[in-house]
Amino acid sequence: MSVTPEGRRGSRYGRLLRHGFTDPESATRLLDAATLATVRDDALFLDALGATADPDLALVGLVRLIEALEAVDKDAQPLLDTLLRAKPLRDRLLGVLGSSDALGDHLAAHPHDWEALVTYESADLNPGIAEFETALRDVGGPDALRVAYRRALLSIAARDVCGTSDVAQTAAELADLATATLRRALALAEAAAPEDAAACRLAVVAMGKAGGHELNYVSDVDVIFVAEPPAGGAGGRGADAAEDGEQALKAATRLAAHMMRICSDTTAEGTIWPVDANLRPEGRNGPLVRTLSSHLAYYQRWAKTWEFQALLKARPMAGDAQLGYEYVDAVTPMVWQAAERDNFVTDVQQMRRRVVASIPAAQLDRELKLGPGGLRDVEFAVQLLQLVHGRSDTALRSPTTLEALDALAAGGYVGRQDAAALDAAYRFLRTMEHRIQLHQLRRTHLMPESEADQRRLGRSLGYRSEPVTELHKAWRRHAAAVRRLHEKLFYRPLLDAVAQLEAGHERLSPQAARQRLEALGYADPAAALRHLEALASGVTRKAAIQRTLLPVLLGWFADSADPDAGLLGFRKVSDALGKSPWYLRLLRDEGAAAENLARVLSAGRFAPDLLLRAPEAVALLGDEHGLRPRSRVALTQETLAAVGRAEGAEAAVAAARGVRRRELFRTAAGDLIGAYGTEDVAQQEPAEALDRVGDALTDLNAATLAGALRAAVRQQWGDELPTRFAVIGVGRFGGHEMGYGSDADVLFVHEPRDGVSEHEAGKAAFAVATEMRRLLQLPTSDPPLLIDADLRPEGKSGALARSLSSYAAYYDRWSVVWESQALLRAEFVAGDAGLGERFVELIDPLRYPRGGPGEDAEREIRRLKARMEGERLPRGADPTTHAKLGRGGLTDVEWTVQLTQLRHAAELPALRTTRTRVALAAAREAGLIDADDAEVLDEAWVLASRVRNAVMLVRGRPGDTFPSESRELGAVGRYLGYEPGHVGEMLDDYRRVTRRARAVVDRLFYDAE
Structure with a gap:
């Protein structure tokens, strides 16, 4: 039976499809x-x-090469004969053509360069700098160098795609080729300007991947230039020596710039790669070339942590070798002292986070290098461990990532299984990166988007049945391993060092464990090791779960201002709750709960102290809605119910305090976690977060007063007091602006019930008010809620509680202007709501006077404010940083807003509010305060309020000034959004904001021009 042409074609097509x-x-x-x-x-x-990454591309490239050869000399037969008889060449040439369109273009333009792939000697397997220099020695100009560079690249790519060289060898060969290329480029620059070459000694120091012998196919070659006058010069001193040095730098700068252009310029022969000198002191803002002494002066005085991290890979590359080694020898001791710098680990980790944050969102899922689980995660982790332990162990000082990882594993600094997993992931990711770049010889670290490109990439890595699916599966697996190991690499060996579960396997020495903890910011590493031992040792389920949790928790603690406090707090909470099955299950299964706990425990004393008195509140951290403040109605109902179940007034108030303790923790934890911007609680704008805290604390304290009132009444009168009784909040309480350390400023008002005499009612009201104060002042370890009734008529000399009619008579006859001002923030908070409403109606004409307060009253307000500034600021306090009474602080802003309210609230209902920020916004909307001035005042008020809250959260006691102790100051900075090491910037910003606010206050309140 004959076969049709269509059948033959179909059979041939099928065969080609089977070959890829x-x-x-x-x-x-x-x-x-x-x-x-x-x-x-x-x-x-x-x-x-069919064995190539892209058979179609390989075939097209081969046809182009043959056509180019025939166009040149009409003889392509030597190539074709070699393809038939020489398997090594066949595999190399077709392998390159099937992987790299760009190298196919090169061969089409320079067809005889295929002969560079013929040699297959043992020496060809691992060429070094010397072999590459020989290949480039006779290059006569920049374009010839570009062609020779691509010719050498052909052989490197051939060994790579055929598996003759592994990824580490390929990267080292690329670095060696870059070294030889730079040396030849410098020689060309020197030949073009021999007078410059004679006028200086110029050393080119490799940095980054070039310095680490791990270069990509297409990468910037990072360098630093060092120059000195020529050896054996005049040897003069003073002005002559300075002139020689200046001339040498100018000459070296011209040579360096010319060398960079030779490598970076693009011509008809393409380009080599950019030479990047931005790792030099001061980056692109600094001089291109410096003397050795200038480099050292900068590193000794100004360099940041990341610059020492970068210097770990420095090696002499080209130019004056002796000068290059002098540079490396001089900076090396500084590199290995970097781990002793303040905030060392956090500096490095923040740099890593900033890199990730700078990646466009659309590219994050395609990033092989910079994204989470990418190459940079491996490199950063390895470098961090090198810098910590390389101080005392010189075996760790390799500039090459994989060599350093091997050394870390051999020394017991990284678990061998972890090191093996990181090694495999790094090799996989680097191979992906190489093959992606090889296709077009373009600098990229992104997974290609087209299926065809992904198919070629997958086949180049050996995936043949389902190349795209298999590629993504392997990538996800390796990236997940890197993410997991990057989090725990620093911390799990610490647990191995103290848990002592396995005999005979290598573990960190006590000295190495202390070094690592010190680098992570632990001030007392010996105590930290004891805590770790207590938490992680043993074979119980509790210890096993904690060994799983601690590597990640330790990372979060290290990211805080006080890692020691975080670890100690975790030990205390675990000791209290470790036998509760829900606790460990919560931390293990609810990722947000563990991170939230770590943030809270390491952010200061206030929230952890609350938690340790009620450890079961940990459950709030795992509830999706657990950190949202509850309403005043719900809080009051729960508090009154708790009071109702208690036996006796003191037990009742203790029950109310229990509710308050838990709710204080809820509010503080939500505030702290929101300040860190974690996923569970969306980070809010500072002003919104402050308003939320103010409302939550005001509602909570109102509920607590309601509970204390119920307890005081029930103690003597049962269910009904002989007089109606209401608590009026004033000050920050009435303004919904309470902070964590605020007292409850109140007024007590009563109204006799029918048939009850004024005297009897007054006695009962006084007894209730007194009992409320006593109950709330009982000794307790909880944060106190102090009742302050000093804003009542006649102050401390006046009656503690007055009847509504007594208030009316007093305000009608004796009231002074400061009382009208104080009443601007008066609001009913507890007790008889009807009486509270009547009190507010009584005072409205007083606090919103028609026609304003009058000139005399305004003059009195300004006099009182000036007197307060002079008398109430604590002795020795810095007026530029005192949040309440200082320049541009709370009092400045509040009195300015309140004066505006006294003047205009009678005519403008929007100003009739107890809240400072709301009143300020209303004044701006009404045109009473310029929009820019209002913004300045609002910013200062929010900042000063947040500083007071931060001080209470950090120190556990109220304060109006920044802490002097460095850790506490750092913790305040973290709460306010400043990175470690930036407290000076925080103080400068505070002074700037409040200085601007004071200028507005001087104009608006004091009428100063």
């Missing part, structure tokens, strides 16, 4: 062309095409 071709029609047309007549029927040739 995606366009069998085009492939058939090319194979049938005369150019391939001698090889088209060779089965080994077709198998070799």
